[in-house]
Amino acid sequence: MRAPIQERWEVSVRGIVQGVGFRPFVYALARRHGLAGLVRNDAEGVHVEVEGDAERLDLFLRGIEEEAPPLAVVEAVSWRPLAALGERVFRIEESREGSQRRALISPDVATCEDCLREVFDPVDRRHRYPFTNCTNCGPRFTITRAVPYDRATTTMSSFEMCPDCQREYDDPADRRFHAQPNACPVCGPSVRLLDRFGHTLQAKPDDPILRAARMLRGRAVVAVKGLGGYHLACDPFDEKAVRTLRGRKVRQDKPFAIMARDLAQVRGICHITNAEEALLTSPAHPIVLLERRENTGVAEAVAPRQNTLGVMLAYTPLHHLLLRDAGIPLVMTSGNNSDEPIAYRDEEAFAQLWEIADYYLVHDREIHMRCDDTVIRTSGSRSYPVRRSRGFAPAPLRLAADFTRHTLACGGELKNTFCLAKDRHAFMSHHIGDMENYETLRSFREGIEHYCRLFDVSPELVAYDLHPEYLSTKYAGELEETGLPAVGIQHHQAHIASCLADNEHPAEERVIGVAFDGTGYGTDGAVWGGEFFEGSLERGFTRRAHLEYTLLPGGSAAIRQPWRMAIAQLVRLYGEEETLKLPLNAVRAAGERNVRLVARLVEHEFNTPPTSSAGRLFDSVAALAGVPGSSRTTYEGQAAVELELIAAGPTNRAYPVRLRSEGATWIVETHEIIAAVLEDLRSVRPAPEISATFHRTMAETVVATCEKIRESDTVNTVALSGGTFQNMLLLDQTTKLLEEKQFMVLAHQRVPTNDGGLSLGQAILADRVQRRRQQEET
């Protein structure tokens, strides 16, 4: 019998294949099939050479695609034949830096069951060790300084492994084989508890985590250094502790998140569906907005007036230990001072938080990249990202078509993210924050530079929002001055493009895009926000309808004080004197002086631009209905959120929806809606019913307008985007009514519908615009 002919193949694997146990998997797979050769990480992913007979090589190749480890994302496998070398063994080789850096860095992963078992096993050498991790879990993105992903390029480089850890690291059969952040109490990072002046509170053998847990049970606010930054923790059942934290953080109403040890603890305070349970326990361990239970003892100040709580499960061993020791769930809110970005460097944390935290639970593993917690909400079986960050960034989004050039999109102003795109990948950044101060701008700049290095992107095109005052737009302007081509993208068109990319919608297929949000710069100088477009990613979009223009009295002051919108509407409908006589709480609350002030602004149109914003229409109705946030908002969209909260559930009752045409554009006559709300108020209809009727009206408005556009433009797909569609009552009703009229509906699923998703749409549209420009030139 003749031995089968030996062949040798070179196999390249691309995708998220580093730091996820891919090489040991390849090693085990090759050995199982009796193949010789080698595997190593390179800058493009994983490089394999295998030698054996053709049949086994085939099985091996199939195994790579079908049996890859759970955290790996295999995007492409290519192979080519090499000359056989007659090798007998399979080995794992050291990394080699290549000319191109294409390897994808994994997001951070919540602690796995195996590691947790060790942490809570009294005889394990990692008993109570807060930095336990393995190839299936632990920090990745937040500790990575450069590629290829290796210990030397992470913030673990300063910790030399002890012989025991090194043995695990070198053993292909071990769960910690090449686990770059591998560590133990002998050789790895450690925690300390400090007072607010930075003095270490105790040395060994005292346990700083246990002591911090006791402080938390004694009403203290503790700053906890986690994976992507600092959290501020306190006892969620202690009204006084929560109020103290709110007061010091200067955060009035915006809800705090809660961290729980396990699902049982979550069930103690919230109702959870199967879909929500799956999200909570997924590798990212995001914050999920859950329906809160009544009378659980959770302090009202945790989430004032909300019927949901943002809850996440512990995602590092440090969190698990702290929660176990505390015996209760804990408030875990971003460690920042009002609107600054989350603190992640130790000096920064002390500077920012010293008036907020009583104690600091810190450690000496440096965080290289700040990364906030991800927030997701669900409706039925669907989930909607509110903030896409830890556990998701920097994993790329696969798109339906290739980019023709490396593109940087700078995003918007609030909830900023940026996006780098090349080939078929869009790398959307973690949550950068509201670009309103120097700190956030710095974080934005550093983030862009870091992503460019990590993913080997050198921007050849930059996309920005049309608003000239956005800091992100100004940054794009700086790049343009260096000679980089730049394309401005209208805010709401970017929203629609983002929704289409999110759904991998084909570039040439036309849609009706409905963008409802707070504020965006329009091409006619007005503030847009209730827009209907027709078009495609390929051709771009045309505005086909919008909410009627009303006036935004005092510009941004009207956004902070929603009652101004309501008064402006009333003054317009009834005149100044009649408005003052209206028997309405909104008028009484504003007072004569303010009514007259708004009337003057409206009369002279001083700092009072026209707006078609859906968010502001929600504000007007919220103010008329008298929700608390309408006097002065303390977070974005508060009045609208509160209007949704009081709604008496879905209803079939609606106010009249009227459209008029102005040339080729349809105008939704929103003053009719306001007048109808007023009639309801006069007949003393309760606010919850008014809210429900208004929501139904807005859903019917979308359907009526889309039907008009469908008649003339023969388009049947509707893409819904913009921050207003975070309103689940609106989104659910709109989707249902559209589907009843045989529309095909696209909503967001991978990126946020709010301004956090803008950068993706900007990148795609800018690339298309630049393509058309070049075609026209040639």
Ligand SMILES: [Zn+2]
């Ligand atoms: Zn693990």
Ligand SMILES: [Zn+2]
């Ligand atoms: Zn060790």
